[in-house]
Amino acid sequence: MSIIIQIGVRAVPPTYDPRHTAVLLVDPYNDFLSEGGKIWPRLKPQAEPIRLLDHLRTVVGSAREAGIRIVFVPHRRWEPGDYETWEFPNPTQLGIMERHSFARGTWGGEFHPDLQPQPGDVVVAEHWAQSGFANTDLDFQLKQHGITHVALIGLLANTCIESTGRFAMELGYHVTLVRDATAALLPEMMHAAHELNGPTYAHAITTTDELTVAFKGAQA
DSSP states (O other): OOOOEEETTEEEOOOOOTTTEEEEEEOOBHHHHSTTOSSHHHHHHHHTTTTHHHHHHHHHHHHHHHTOEEEEEOBOOOOTTTTTTOSSOOHHHHHHHHHOTTOTTSGGGSBOTTSOOOTTOEEOOOBSSSOSSTTSSHHHHHHHTTOOEEEEEEEOIIIIIHHHHHHHHHTTOEEEEEEEEEEOSSHHHHHIIIIIIGGGTOSEEEOHHHHHHHHHHHHO
16 A cells, blocks of 8 residues: 555554544636636646546545545635736746636636535635645644644645645645645656655655545544
8 A cells, every 4th residue: 555654664554533634625626627627628638537526526525524624725816917016926827827727706716516615624815826835824724723634635736736745744744645636737747746756745645545444444
């Protein structure tokens, strides 16, 4: 199984106490996940073979059944004027300026209909760049809810998922990545996210099936 961490020469499966675990659902927008979304055509070749949307539903559903909190970590919804006066917009932000990705007040800027906040979920402030922690209340919300372990799912594997996961590790959280509950625009980006970069900061890199088994075990 890939859901392990290394301590010396021992492989230790992580455990997920529902009182102290959260699933971070990053950028579950229609523009990413739905037919007709602005970015979906570029994501689809990687997302469909791994059944991304099914796995997002499964992780969220199993977390809720186990009493694990869902935290929505949304990207800034584009509005007219965004980034135009910035001195150093990054390449992703320049693309958002051109495409109007996740535009506020549009269908593309709404969460996918199967991934809507429910009572007890947390929706944190929108992040402007790639880390869900930078300039948001994510760390504050996690600490206020007693969270020590975070499992990251959503988009994109090599940008917002990786940046948020790295930041979480720097802040002292236990970080789990889920290979088939995220996607990227190219296979090489997915490979880098999970095989090259992920092992440098994540405490566990797993699959949806393995994670849901661990969540069910946490209920016992």
